Amino acid sequence: MTNGIEPASGWVRKFRGRMLGVTAAFWLACFVGTHIPASRLVPLGVKDKTLHLSGYAAMAAMLAATMWAYGWPRRKRLLGAATMIPAYAALDEITQPLVNRCADVADWTADMIGAAAAVTAFETLILFVNRRQNAGSP
Numbered sequence: 001m002t003n004g005i006e007p008a009s010g011w012v013r014k015f016r017g018r019m020l021g022v023t024a025a026f027w028l029a030c031f032v033g034t035h036i037p038a039s040r041l042v043p044l045g046v047k048d049k050t051l052h053l054s055g056y057a058a059m060a061a062m063l064a065a066t067m068w069a070y071g072w073p074r075r076k077r078l079l080g081a082a083t084m085i086p087a088y089a090a091l092d093e094i095t096q097p098l099v100n101r102c103a104d105v106a107d108w109t110a111d112m113i114g115a116a117a118a119v120t121a122f123e124t125l126i127l128f129v130n131r132r133q134n135a136g137s138p
Contacts, residue, residue, distance in 0.1 A: 014067035052110035060115035
């Protein structure tokens with residue numbers, strides 16, 4: 001029986017260092033972006049909660065994929081995401097008043113909804129692919 005898409009083999013092993021670098025750079029860029037003083041923000045024409053939801057969905061998906069690429073088992077990935085993302089989002093919100101922006105529980109909530117949706121989608125995809133590959137095995 002095959003173990004499905006194995007992170008420790010093939011192309012994943014080759015690119016996981018780059019995945020980690022891109023994920024870290026994206027998280028840093030998001031942190032910098034959320035700490036631009038309010039007076040310097042350029043209107044994007046997108047609602048603030050939509051930015052939070054989509055931004056944290058992207059961050060969470062990248063984190064989940066990177067943890068998977070490094071061979072973290074599902075439970076460890078879920079625990080990692082469930083601790084790292086809320087802590088990071090709280091730090092992000094708590095430090096925004098330092099640059100004359102508002103800390104907002106509703107923003108944090110949108111962050112969590114986006115992150116939970118992305119991690120759920122990623123883990124469901126991994127389960128589906130693994131089950132499909134295992135079903136075709138002798």
